[in-house]
Structures are given as C-alpha cells and as structure tokens.
Amino acid sequence: MPMREGIYGLIAEFDTPTELVQAAKAAYASGYRRMDCYTPYPLEEAAEAIGFDEPTEKGVARVCLIGGLIGGCAMFGLETWVSIWAYPLNIAGRPMFSWPAFIVPAYEWTILFAGLSAAFGMLALNRLPAPYHPVFNAPNFRDGATTDKFFLCLEAADPKFSVSESRAFLESFRPVSVVEVDH
Amino acid sequence: MSNEHGHHAKHLPADLSAPASVARWRNRALLVALVFALLAAADFYLHPGDLSLDYVLRGWLMGLIVCFSFAVGGMALLMVQHVSGGKWGLLIRRPLEAMSRTLPLVFLMFLPVAICVKRLYLWARISNPEEALRAGVINAIQAHAIAYKRPYLNIEGFWIRGIAYFAIWGIFIFILNRWSRLRDTDTQHSSWYWQKRFENLSGAGLLIYSITLTGASIDWVMSLDPTWYSSVYGLLFLVAQGYAALAMVILITLALSQDEPLKSIFRTTEQHDLGKLCFAFVMLNIYIAFSQYLIIWSGNLPEEIRWYMDRITGGWGYVIGLDFAFHWLLPFTLLLSRDIKRNKRRLATVCCIMLFARFLDTFWLIAPNFADIHHNFHFSAELLQYIFVPAAMTGLWVAYMTHQLRQRPVIAINDPHLPEILEPEHAHA
Numbered sequence: 001m002p003m004r005e006g007i008y009g010l011i012a013e014f015d016t017p018t019e020l021v022q023a024a025k026a027a028y029a030s031g032y033r034r035m036d037c038y039t040p041y042p043l044e045e046a047a048e049a050i051g052f053d054e055p056t057e058k059g060v061a062r063v064c065l066i067g068g069l070i071g072g073c074a075m076f077g078l079e080t081w082v083s084i085w086a087y088p089l090n091i092a093g094r095p096m097f098s099w100p101a102f103i104v105p106a107y108e109w110t111i112l113f114a115g116l117s118a119a120f121g122m123l124a125l126n127r128l129p130a131p132y133h134p135v136f137n138a139p140n141f142r143d144g145a146t147t148d149k150f151f152l153c154l155e156a157a158d159p160k161f162s163v164s165e166s167r168a169f170l171e172s173f174r175p176v177s178v179v180e181v182d183h
Numbered sequence: 184m185s186n187e188h189g190h191h192a193k194h195l196p197a198d199l200s201a202p203a204s205v206a207r208w209r210n211r212a213l214l215v216a217l218v219f220a221l222l223a224a225a226d227f228y229l230h231p232g233d234l235s236l237d238y239v240l241r242g243w244l245m246g247l248i249v250c251f252s253f254a255v256g257g258m259a260l261l262m263v264q265h266v267s268g269g270k271w272g273l274l275i276r277r278p279l280e281a282m283s284r285t286l287p288l289v290f291l292m293f294l295p296v297a298i299c300v301k302r303l304y305l306w307a308r309i310s311n312p313e314e315a316l317r318a319g320v321i322n323a324i325q326a327h328a329i330a331y332k333r334p335y336l337n338i339e340g341f342w343i344r345g346i347a348y349f350a351i352w353g354i355f356i357f358i359l360n361r362w363s364r365l366r367d368t369d370t371q372h373s374s375w376y377w378q379k380r381f382e383n384l385s386g387a388g389l390l391i392y393s394i395t396l397t398g399a400s401i402d403w404v405m406s407l408d409p410t411w412y413s414s415v416y417g418l419l420f421l422v423a424q425g426y427a428a429l430a431m432v433i434l435i436t437l438a439l440s441q442d443e444p445l446k447s448i449f450r451t452t453e454q455h456d457l458g459k460l461c462f463a464f465v466m467l468n469i470y471i472a473f474s475q476y477l478i479i480w481s482g483n484l485p486e487e488i489r490w491y492m493d494r495i496t497g498g499w500g501y502v503i504g505l506d507f508a509f510h511w512l513l514p515f516t517l518l519l520s521r522d523i524k525r526n527k528r529r530l531a532t533v534c535c536i537m538l539f540a541r542f543l544d545t546f547w548l549i550a551p552n553f554a555d556i557h558h559n560f561h562f563s564a565e566l567l568q569y570i571f572v573p574a575a576m577t578g579l580w581v582a583y584m585t586h587q588l589r590q591r592p593v594i595a596i597n598d599p600h601l602p603e604i605l606e607p608e609h610a611h612a
Contacts, residue, residue: 018607045608092483100480103473
C-alpha cells in the first residue's frame with residue numbers, strides 16, 4: 001500500500017460522556033461529517049450527535065428490514081411451490097394452498113433472516129473485521145477508549161478539516177488533550 | 184431526544200399533585216358519556232323491537248369487558264412493574280394505581296350483566312336442555328353441552344365466582360394502593376424494604392390474577408357460546424388485557440407529561456421503553472391469537488371450527504379483516520420504527536389505534552355468539568348499541584379514573600429510581 005500523505009485526523013480526549021456529546025453535537029452543527037466517537041460502552045447519544053439518526057445513515061435498519069422480507073417471502077414461496085406444484089399431497093382434505101400452515105415457518109425465516117442480516121449487515125457497514133485502524137496510533141487511545149475516556153476524532157478526509165482550525169475548534173471544548181493521529 | 188444537556192440533575196417540583204388539565208379531561212369524558220348515553224337511549228326508544236333490550240345488554244357486556252380490561256389490566260401491569268423494577272415502571276405507577284382503583288365502578292357495571300344473565304347467556308336461559316331440544320329452541324350439540332357443563336355453568340356459580348373474583352382483585356388493589364401511600368410518607372424504612380414487600384405481594388398476585396382472569400374470561404365471554412372451548416382462551420384474554428391497559432396508561436402518561444410535575448421526570452428513554460413494551464404485546468397477542476386459530480383450523484373438528492365459521496363467514500370477514508389490520512398490521516409496522524416510538528404525538532396515535540383494536544376485537548368476540556347475527560353480519564339500528572353503550576361506559580370510566588388520578592401525587596417519591604430518572608438522559612448510560 002502506498003504511503004498516504006498527512007494525518008488521519010485529530011482526536012480529542014474527554015473525561016465524561018456529557019462533554020463528548022456536547023463537542024460532537026457542536027462539530028456536527030458546524031459542518032463536520034467525517035468524524036467518529038469512541039467510548040468504553042455504547043453511548044446512544046453520541047451516535048445521535050454525529051448524525052447517525054439521519055435517514056441516510058440508517059443502513060442497518062434497512063438491511064434488517066430487507067433481510068426479514070426476503071426471508072419471509074422465500075419461505076412462503078418455497079412452501080407454496082412445494083405444496084402446489086412440486087409435491088402436491090392431499091393432507092386430510094385440506095386445500096393445497098393452506099396458507100395458515102405456511103405462516104409459522106415463514107415467520108421463523110423472517111426472524112432468522114432479519115437477525116442474520118442485522119448482525120452481518122452491521123459488521124459489513126462498519127467495515128469489520130478491521131485488522132488495522134489508525135486511531136490506535138494515538139498514544140492515549142489504547143488504554144482510555146476501553147476503560148474510562150471518551151474520544152472524538154475529526155477525520156482529515158472531511159472537506160472542512162484543517163489541522164490548525166480543527167485543533168482550535170476541539171480545544172474550545174476543554175478536552176484533556178488533542179492529539180494528531182497518523183495513518 | 185431531549186435537547187437538555189445540563190450537567191445537573193433536575194429537581195422535583197414542590198407540588199406533585201395532578202395538573203389542572205386533568206379536571207378538564209374529566210369534564211370532557213363526562214360529556215362523551217352523556218352524549219353516547221342519550222344516543223343509546225334514543226336508539227332504544229326509536230327502534231323498538233324484540234331484541235332492543237338484548238342489544239343494549241350485549242353492548243353493556245362489551246363495555247364491561249373493555250372497562251374491566253383497563254381496571255384489572257392496570258392492576259396486573261402495576262404488579263408487573265413492581266416485580267420487574269425499572270424506571271419505566273416508576274413513570275407509569277401512579278396512573279396504573281388510579282386505573283386499578285376504578286374497580287368499584289367496574290363491579291357496578293358487572294351487576295346488570297349478572298342480574299340479566301338469563302337474557303345474555305344461552306346456558307342460563309335454558310333450564311331444561313332436553314325439553315328445549317324437543318321444542319327446537321336449541322340443537323343437539325347445544326343441549327348436550329349445556330347439560331354436561333351444568334355443574335359449572337349455572338346462575339348461582341356465575342354470581343359466586345363473579346363476586347369472588349372481584350373480592351380477590353379488590354383485596355390486591357386495596358393493599359397495593361395502601362402500601363404505595365404509606366411508602367411515600369415512610370421515613371423509617373428504606374425504599375428497598377418497600378420494594379421487597381411489593382415484589383412479594385405482586386409475585387403471588389400475578390399468579391392469582393392469571394388464574395382468576397382465566398375464570399372470569401370463561402364465565403363472562405367464552406360461555407356465551409356454551410358448546411365451544413379453547414384452552415388458550417384465558418391467556419389470550421390476559422394478553423389482550425395487558426395490551427389494552429398498556430395503551431391506555433401510555434396515553435394517560437403522555438397527556439400528563441405536558442404539564443408539571445410529570446414533565447420533570449418524563450424522558451424519551453422511558454417513552455422508548457414503553458413503546459418497545461407495546462411492540463412486545465402486539466407480537467404476543469397475534470402469536471397467541473394465531474396459534475389458537477392454526478390449531479383449530481388444522482383440527483377442523485365440528486365442535487371447534489364452528490366458532491370461527493360464525494365469526495369469519497357471512498360478512499364477518501370484513502370485521503376480522505379490520506380487527507387484524509388494527510390489532511396487528513398497523514401497530515406492528517408503525518412500532519418497528521424507532522422514531523415513532525420516541526415521538527410523543529406519534530406514539531399516542533399508535534396507542535389510539537391499539538385501543539380502537541381492543542374495542543373492535545371485543546365486539547368480534549361477543550357479537551357473533553348470538554343466533555340472530557352469527558354467520559350473517561348485517562347492519563341494523565340495534566347494532567349501533569355496540570358503539571353507543573360501550574362508548575358511554577368508557578367515558579364514565581375515564582371520568583372516574585381522572586377523579587382517582589387527582590386523589591394522589593402523580594409521582595411516587597420513595598423510590599430508588601427517582602434520582603436516576605431526574606438525571607439528564609445520557610449521563611447514566
């Protein structure tokens with residue numbers, strides 16, 4: 001892989017989730033889009049603060065819904081095909097197309113496909129598994145992000161990003177530190 | 184979500200009593216009750232017929248079942264939140280208690296049904312099944328079922344069991360409400376002491392509730408058709424009751440949250456939790472309802488399938504279609520969305536759909552039991568009593584519930600969750 005120029009971004013370290021959410025909201029409001037929050041435990045408000053709730057960001061929900069619909073239709077279709085065309089059997093005089101009996105497996109497949117597509121869709125949309133991620137180059141990240149620190153990383157790929165202005169912006173929220181992250 | 188990201192927890196307002204708006208709801212509910220009562224009376228006197236009084240009573244039974252769901256379902260949800268704990272339970276506790284304290288009104292509603300038991304229930308009307316069979320009033324299956332079930336389905340038993348159910352629920356509601364008042368003023372014991380007491384009472388109470396409710400649902404609704412039985416009926420009724428009571432308590436809480444004091448503890452997080460609980464009830468309800476249908480449809484036995492035939496064929500297909508749409512299809516698809524669960528107005532709309540579904544479903548359970556309309560859904564002036572009478576009774580129930588709501592502070596204070604629910608939403612995560 002060729003060497004990339006410049007830095008990956010600027011990462012600010014906070015002591016409390018409240019400060020992180022405030023900084024992230026302000027960053028989103030002032031036009032930053034390429035950024036991410038890193039916290040030791042799931043923090044819904046952080047996701048909302050960086051625009052995860054915007055309709056364009058609801059990838060997992062959409063993948064899950066489509067997966068569920070495909071699963072349900074596939075099983076219902078399979079049962080219909082088997083019972084009407086492939087192996088039509090007269091079972092206790094019931095109609096060939098006995099839809100009430102088809103509902104149960106179709107329902108199970110809906111759940112199965114929705115669950116699997118949510119899990120794998122989430123991994124794919126997060127580009128996981130990722131053997132390498134630049135934020136680990138920040139010296140204070142490795143310990144803090146898994147214990148008691150809250151990080152906001154503004155990425156250099158954002159058109160609004162500039163090393164000096166973005167640093168001043170982050171420092172206005174009084175973080176513990178602002179560190180440049182190498183690629 | 185809330186835009187408040189203050190670093191400090193909010194404080195409870197000094198005045199915890201119900202807001203002034205509650206008195207307005209009471210007046211509005213009384214007005215609704217009055218209008219529908221007048222409509223019911225007008226319908227009764229302007230369309231005299233052989234069945235005029237019967238239809239009033241059938242509508243009354245439907246109204247009883249709906250109001251009963253709110254009162255006793257409220258008690259059941261109250262017990263569930265005591266057993267499970269959680270901040271969502273603290274938020275809806277006082278509205279649930281107010282709903283449960285309407286039991287005396289529901290008992291008064293029960294009395295006309297018990298007094299007119301012979302007009303409503305075939306098994307009570309027929310004192311001698313063999314004679315009635317010879318006279319052609321009932322068919323052989325009905326004669327056999329009525330004679331066979333006589334040791335259970337008799338008028339004395341109906342009265343004794345009914346009064347016993349109300350006494351048992353009344354005792355639990357009395358103790359739950361009394362302890363809740365003592366808990367707020369108690370300074371000697373910790374809130375954990377009270378939590379344990381409530382847990383122990385509610386655990387046993389839920390078991391007894393599920394048994395008594397099964398009995399009541401069989402007595403009051405299932406026995407309208409003495410030939411039919413389904414072993415999942417009690418559970419189906421129980422889930423439907425939770426469904427109705429939850430939708431009602433969410434509506435009350437959302438309305439209360441417009442004003443102090445509830446405004447200060449109402450957070451989107453707990454609203455979202457209540458929305459998810461609605462979703463669970465919507466799924467559980469269709470799951471059990473469909474299981475019952477699937478088993479009976481697969482068996483296709485003459486003594487069972489007729490119950491569904493009465494309710495699906497001959498025009499009833501439209502009713503069950505609407506019931507399916509409002510009971511499951513609409514709330515399910517709407518509650519899939521996270522935004523709808525977190526938006527007050529939209530969640531209130533979903534709860535209204537759920538309540539409408541309960542009315543429709545109760546109608547679908549009760550009305551096709553009677554020989555003049557089963558298999559043959561048709562409009563008549565009398566049929567409107569299924570709208571007028573339950574609407575009047577529900578209006579009266581809401582008025583009485585708001586009266587009960589005003590009797591106590593709308594926030595329970597001696598609770599370990601109270602400091603947490605006053606915090607900003609993200610600080611506790």
